[in-house]
Each structure stands twice: as C-alpha cells, then as structure tokens.
Amino acid sequence: MKYILMMNATKTDFDLYARCSKEDLQRNVAFMRGFSKELKDSGVFVATEGLAWPNEARIVRAGKDGEPITDGVFAESKEFLAGYWIIDVENPDQAYKIAARASAAPGPGGIPGSMPIEVRQVLTGFTDLGI
Amino acid sequence: MGQPLDIPLEHLLRELTPQVLGTVARRFRDFAAAEDAVQEALLAAATQWPDHGLPDNPRAWLTQVAFRRMTDQIRSESARRRREGEMALEASRAPQATPTINAAAVEDDTLVLLFMCCHPALSLSSAIALTLRAVGGLTTAEIARAFLVPDATMAQRISRAKQSIKDSGIPFELPTKGERVQRLRAVLHVLYLIFNEGYTSSAGPHLQRVELSREAIRLTRSLQNLLSDDAEVAGLLALMLLTDARRFARSSNDGDLIPLPQQDRALWDRHQITEGVALISATLPKGSVGPYQLQAAIAAVHDEAARAEDTDWTQILALYDLLKRISDNPMVELNRAIAAAMVHGPMKGLQLVDALKADARVADHHRWHAVRAHLLEMAGDREGAIKHFRAAAGKTGSLPERDYLLMQAARHLH
Numbered sequence: 123m124k125y126i127l128m129m130n131a132t133k134t135d136f137d138l139y140a141r142c143s144k145e146d147l148q149r150n151v152a153f154m155r156g157f158s159k160e161l162k163d164s165g166v167f168v169a170t171e172g173l174a175w176p177n178e179a180r181i182v183r184a185g186k187d188g189e190p191i192t193d194g195v196f197a198e199s200k201e202f203l204a205g206y207w208i209i210d211v212e213n214p215d216q217a218y219k220i221a222a223r224a225s226a227a228p229g230p231g232g233i234p235g236s237m238p239i240e241v242r243q244v245l246t247g248f249t250d251l252g253i
Numbered sequence: 254m255g256q257p258l259d260i261p262l263e264h265l266l267r268e269l270t271p272q273v274l275g276t277v278a279r280r281f282r283d284f285a286a287a288e289d290a291v292q293e294a295l296l297a298a299a300t301q302w303p304d305h306g307l308p309d310n311p312r313a314w315l316t317q318v319a320f321r322r323m324t325d326q327i328r329s330e331s332a333r334r335r336r337e338g339e340m341a342l343e344a345s346r347a348p349q350a351t352p353t354i355n356a357a358a359v360e361d362d363t364l365v366l367l368f369m370c371c372h373p374a375l376s377l378s379s380a381i382a383l384t385l386r387a388v389g390g391l392t393t394a395e396i397a398r399a400f401l402v403p404d405a406t407m408a409q410r411i412s413r414a415k416q417s418i419k420d421s422g423i424p425f426e427l428p429t430k431g432e433r434v435q436r437l438r439a440v441l442h443v444l445y446l447i448f449n450e451g452y453t454s455s456a457g458p459h460l461q462r463v464e465l466s467r468e469a470i471r472l473t474r475s476l477q478n479l480l481s482d483d484a485e486v487a488g489l490l491a492l493m494l495l496t497d498a499r500r501f502a503r504s505s506n507d508g509d510l511i512p513l514p515q516q517d518r519a520l521w522d523r524h525q526i527t528e529g530v531a532l533i534s535a536t537l538p539k540g541s542v543g544p545y546q547l548q549a550a551i552a553a554v555h556d557e558a559a560r561a562e563d564t565d566w567t568q569i570l571a572l573y574d575l576l577k578r579i580s581d582n583p584m585v586e587l588n589r590a591i592a593a594a595m596v597h598g599p600m601k602g603l604q605l606v607d608a609l610k611a612d613a614r615v616a617d618h619h620r621w622h623a624v625r626a627h628l629l630e631m632a633g634d635r636e637g638a639i640k641h642f643r644a645a646a647g648k649t650g651s652l653p654e655r656d657y658l659l660m661q662a663a664r665h666l667h
Contacts, residue, residue: 143666147659172652
C-alpha cells in the first residue's frame with residue numbers, strides 16, 4: 123500500500139531554516155539525501171519532491187467568469203507543504219516508522235528534531251471488493 | 254544481410270531517422286503518418302538487425318519498411334472509404350516501386366524536418382518533444398524519461414504537435430528566403446532549450462538526464478554540417494561544447510553545486526574545449542556576429558584560463574558590452590555587472606545591478622538577488638550579502654542552487 127509523507131512547515135520554520143549555521147545546513151542536506159537513498163535501497167521508494175519556498179505561494183479560486191482569483195501573502199502561522207515522499211509499504215506501521223525517521227532530521231546543533239510529518243494513504247485504482 | 258553490427262545500433266538508427274523520415278514525408282506529403290511509419294520501421298530494425306545482421310543498405314531497408322507501412326495504411330483507409338461509399342481518390346498516392354534516394358535531397362529533407370518540428374506555430378514543449386523524436390530518433394518513452402513525465406503525457410504532447418502541423422497546413426519544404434532567418438532562430442532556440450534542460454538538471458539525483466545535452470550537441474552538429482556557412486549555428490555548437498566541457502566539475506559527488514571559480518579545472522573536458530575554441534575562433538572573424546557566438550566566445554575565455562585568477566575579465570567585459578548592444582536581455586546585464594566588478598571593482602558592478610531594479614523582468618528575480626549578494630560580499634558588506642543570498646534562496650526553483658545560496662549566507666554568520 124502506498125503512503126504519502128508530507129513535511130509541513132510554517133513561514134517561521136522556513137525563516138529559521140534559512141538562518142541555520144553552515145554545519146547545521148550541511149547536516150540537514152546530507153540527512154535528506156541519505157534518507158531518500160535509504161528508501162530507494164530498501165525498495166519502498168516511489169517518488170519525492172521538494173517544493174519552492176512559500177514566498178510566492180498563492181491560493182487560487184475561479185471567479186464567476188472562470189478567471190483566476192488569487193489569494194496571498196499569508197500569515198506567519200499558516201502551514202505550507204515543504205516537500206513529500208511517496209512510499210510503497212506492507213502496512214501503516216511501516217509507514218509510521220519511516221515518517222518518524224524523517225521527523226527526526228537533525229536540527230540546530232545536530233540534535234534530532236521532531237518535525238511534524240503528515241502520513242496519508244494514497245488511494246488505488248479499481249479493487250475487487252469481493253461483494 | 255549478414256554484416257555484423259560494428260557500431261552501436263542505437264547510434265546508427267538515430268543517425269538515419271531524419272534521413273528516412275524526410276524521404277517518406279516528402280513522398281507521401283503526410284508528415285504525421287510518415288512519422289508513425291518511421292517509428293515502426295525503427296522498431297522493426299531494432300528487433301531484427303541484432304539477430305539477422307545489418308542489411309547492406311540500412312537506410313534503404315528502413316525506408317522500404319516505412320513505405321510499406323504507409324502503403325498498407327493508405328490501402329486500408331481507401332478500402333474503408335470505399336466501404337463507406339466514398340471516392341477513393343487518395344489511393345493514387347500510394348507509390349508502387351522501391352524508393353529511390355537522392356543524397357542531396359536527403360540533406361535538404363533533414364533541414365526541412367528541423368524547420369517543421371521547430372515551427373513557431375508549435376508550443377515550445379511540443380517542438381522540443383517532436384524534434385527529439387522525429388529528428389533525434391528517440392522513442393517516446395526515452396523522451397518521457399528524460400523530462401521526468403509519464404509516457405502517456407509525452408505521447409500526447411507529440412501527437413498534439415503533429416496535429417498542429419496538420420492543422421496549420423505547413424508544407425513539407427524549406428522556408429522561403431524571407432522567412433528563413435526567423436525560422437532558423439526558432440530551430441536554434443529549441444536546440445538550445447534541449448541542451449539547457451539536460452545541463453541544468455543533470456546534477457544529483459537526476460544524473461541520467463545528461464543524455465539530453467549530448468543529444469542537443471549531436472543535433473546541432475548535424476545542423477552545422479548542413480549549414481556550415483551560418484555563423485550562429487556554429488556559435489551555438491561552440492557554446493554547447495564549451496559549456497558542456499565543464500560538466501564533471503560543476504557538481505560534487507553528493508550533488509552540491511560548485512561555481513566556476515571553485516571548479517577543479519583538471520576535470521574539464523580538454524578535447525571539447527579544443528574543438529569549441531577552434532570552432533568559435535574560425536567563426537567570429539566571418540563578420541555577422543550574433544548572441545550565440547558572443548556567449549561562446551565568453552565561455553571560451555573562461556575555459557582557456559588555467560586557474561580562475563588567470564581569467565581575462567577585460568576581454569569578457571568587452572564581449573558582454575557587445576552582447577548588450579545586440580540583445581535586450583536583463584540576464585546579460587547581470588552577467589555584465591559581474592564582469593565589470595571583476596575589472597573595475599564591486600562598486601561598478603553594484604551600480605549596474607541597482608540600475609536594473611526598475612526592470613520588471615529581472616527585479617526580484619532570484620538571480621538579481623544572487624548577483625547583488627555576490628557583489629556585496631566582494632565589497633565587504635556581510636549583512637547585505639546575507640540578506641540577498643537568503644532572498645535568492647527563497648526564490649530559486651532549483652534545489653542544489655537553494656542549498657548553495659543558503660550555505661553562502663551561512664558562511665558569513667561566524
């Protein structure tokens with residue numbers, strides 16, 4: 123079964139990251155690369171993408187004429203998707219374990235963090251309900 | 254039949270693709286159907302030749318198979334029309350005999366194909382995909398992999414491109430003299446974009462995309478063989494060679510971006526540099542100087558410096574001055590600002606960068622912030638540099654670039 127692990131962060135979190143020391147940045151970058159490689163090596167990797175920072179993020183709705191109405195810039199406390207991994211695992215517990223690994227990515231001073239990772243199952247196509 | 258395959262089959266097939274397609278498209282006057290027929294012929298070759306050996310005349314073999322597919326298709330179509338009670342006028346289009354191939358016509362046809370695939374009526378993404386398939390001989394799946402999109406998406410992009418060609422009624426012939434400059438510019442732009450796509454994304458996890466740059470170089474080289482008198486075609490080929498020569502030096506094994514001054518120049522491809530320098534040196538004196546030639550000349554000056562500190566910035570600045578005169582591109586002005594700073598000091602560079610603030614195309618662009626940060630750093634303004642490196646990091650669309658810019662900001666924290 124497939125799960126998406128979503129790394130969410132507030133604008134304040136993004137700003138804090140941009141202010142990290144060189145060593146902290148290097149550790150974090152190395153962790154993220156190693157983590158993706160680990161997923162590939164263990165045969166559960168499906169996809170991963172990192173997103174641009176939310177500076178330019180917009181919420182778009184269609185107006186009456188169908189033209190886009192955009193909404194932005196947002197409050198500091200609003201959470202944004204920073205990036206995601208999609209994995210293919212046997213059961214939800216395996217997904218939670220992997221999410222916990224991502225959550226513990228090293229923060230300031232190399233100390234493991236506890237970043238919130240949202241875990242959601244990815245729906246499949248047709249299945250046989252057997253009824 | 255019977256010759257062993259002594260060169261990689263894939264290379265041979267790609268080389269022959271535009272030649273065969275040109276012949277078939279010209280004969281049947283239906284580019285879209287011809288393109289499908291040639292893809293089928295290529296597939297047949299890829300499965301049969303490794304077992305049966307290379308045919309005596311591979312091009313004639315492919316052309317004949319493609320002709321047969323076209324004929325079959327026309328016959329079944331006209332049969333269908335007859336069943337539907339329509340006049341089967343079109344059946345007369347089917348050629349009866351074995352194809353005859355004229356060498357000069359084949360060269361022209363390759364050009365016609367390039368002009369067709371890069372026609373301004375197509376969207377750029379369609380033109381890129383169609384060029385790689387129809388002229389480059391790549392399969393849809395290979396192109397999809399190179400652009401990291403699903404096969405079905407790429408197939409759709411290609412079929413829409415062919416439909417646009419059909420709808421716009423573009424004839425299968427060389428553009429008129431009046432149109433030619435404009436149309437050639439579109440071709441060069443598409444080739445340049447293919448190269449760039451491969452070059453900007455070939456670091457780190459996407460290392461396999463190197464192939465796109467190689468393919469762009471191969472296609473530009475074949476265009477240059479056909480139009481050896483055109484200075485901008487030569488300029489683009491030189492630019493690609495001189496830029497691609499630095500490929501292995503511009504990122505670390507981990508995928509970190511390494512800027513030009515810090516690159517290990519021993520990793521640069523000397524062979525490509527020699528070829529690129531010779532090409533641009535032979536081209537520039539011919540007279541009609543254009544933007545690709547000037548960019549190639551700038552790349553050549555960088556590539557010829559044994560160490561970063563040996564770079565002839567005065568010459569680079571002079572080349573940027575020329576480039577600015579013929580192109581209204583604010584990105585050129587950003588590069589010129591760096592060259593000016595290297596020659597006249599950071600204040601001169603900052604002056605040029607600040608003057609660009611009024612230009613909506615570049616103000617607040619991540620490169621504007623990155624260049625400003627770099628120049629402020631040179632001027633000793635650490636706080637200003639940190640601020641702009643971070644602003645650039647927040648705006649870039651490239652992950653290795655973002656990591657690099659944040660590291661640059663962090664360097665000044667101690």
